[in-house]
Amino acid sequence: MKKFRLLKSLVFVALAAIFIKIYQHNQIIKLSYEKQRLENKMGKLKRESNELLAVLSMLQEPGKTKKFAQEKMGMQWLSLSQVVTVTEKGLFDFYTTTTR
Secondary structure, eight states: OHHHHHHHHHHHHHHHHHHHHHHHHHHHHHHHHHHHHHHHHHHHHHHHHHHHHHHHHHHHSHHHHHHHHHHTSOOOOOOGGGOOOOOSTTTTGGGTOSOO
8 A cells, every 4th residue: 555655656746747847848948939039139120220320320421411412302502582580570471471
């Protein structure tokens, strides 16, 4: 009877140890996939950051900014006659006159 009880206890402990090992292995696999996903996301964000820094450095150069504005955006330099000053008194006069 004691041998049967001891055998039963050993089988229970062995099964518990097996299930714990399986659970640990599954957790390791799950965390490995999560780590891989986060590393991929970090790589993508680093590439995007590098691209944005390259664009920023290009746009911060005054000559290239001027060229971009003129060629791509169709912008031109303003003449003084095109500048309109709006004050509080004549706030809505802007809509009735074109130049001052």
